[in-house]
Amino acid sequence: MDGTLVDTEPYWMAAETALVESYGGRWTHEDALQLVGNGLIDSAIILQNAGVDLPAEAIISCLTDAVQEALRTQGVPFRPGAQELLQDLRAAGIRTGLVTMSLRRMALGVVELIDFKAFDIVVAGDDVDNPKPHPEPYLRAASLLGVDITETVIIEDSPTGLRAGIASGAVALGVPHIVSLDGVGAHELWPTLAERGASDIAELFTRLSTSLTGVTR
Known part of the structure; x- marks a missing residue:
């Protein structure tokens, strides 16, 4: 879905950056590329290692909420074709x-x-x-x-x-x-x-x- 059907990867990256920075960490574009296509738990563990002090399920829920809000407010950018x-x-x-x-x-x-x-x-x-x-x-x-x-x-x-x-x-x-x-x-x-x-x-x-x-x- 993300990146094949819809171009939501920028929404995910923005949500990850905001979450890491809210815990005093730093999240680069290169860091975000590690998560492209990953399973949710695997991504949550990487974010925990970046300083996000939340259980994995809470991280997943937080990111999903943020991306859904971006879809509601900024629209759904479908991939060409x-x-x-x-x-x-x-x-x-x-x-x-x-x-x-x-x-x-x-x-x-x-x-x-x-x-x-x-x-x-x-x-x-x-x-x-x-x-x-x-x-x-x-x-x-x-x-x-x-x-x-x-x-x-x-x-x-x-x-x-x-x-x-x-x-x-x-x-x-x-x-x-x-x-x-x-x-x-x-x-x-x-x-x-x-x-x-x-x-x-x-x-x-x-x-x-x-x-x-x-x-x-």
């Missing part, structure tokens, strides 16, 4: 799921701001025991969708998310945004989702699933 691609996938009858490490309440809040039914299912950070880069979030999503994970394409903007998708057995498409995805192992990189449709995803899957397995899935 993301909504259009989702619309085309839905029109083609392709099932879609949102897999994010944000809290479920935040994920559903973003989904509600899309003016069509964009996703069949949502898997959030508080729905799984093991966050990305563990494959559990994507495996859970495939199970909820009723499909084999090898019959799916995952789209990710972070190294952590890409590693989760690759480990799950899906075809992994990287669309870099805040951080580079070079050398992470994406099966393909696209610079943007703009001007991309369901036919592009289908072609990608057919071509890459054949090269990955030696047979067409």
Whole structure:
């Protein structure tokens, strides 16, 4: 979600900075990049190490509240082509799921701001025991969708998310945004989702699933 569907990473970074500074610490852009795509608990531990004297769950709740407030007051900056691609996938009858490490309440809040039914299912950070880069979030999503994970394409903007998708057995498409995805192992990189449709995803899957397995899935 964050960085692939919506450009909320600046909201998260601002919330992290304010929180760390409220405890007398210093939070740089480079520090914030460590958290891109991370699981919530992992991010909370990094913030505790930066001086935030709160339990992990309180940190997660505080950051989520701040980002939700930013979305309400500053708007939802959708990534180029993301909504259009989702619309085309839905029109083609392709099932879609949102897999994010944000809290479920935040994920559903973003989904509600899309003016069509964009996703069949949502898997959030508080729905799984093991966050990305563990494959559990994507495996859970495939199970909820009723499909084999090898019959799916995952789209990710972070190294952590890409590693989760690759480990799950899906075809992994990287669309870099805040951080580079070079050398992470994406099966393909696209610079943007703009001007991309369901036919592009289908072609990608057919071509890459054949090269990955030696047979067409």
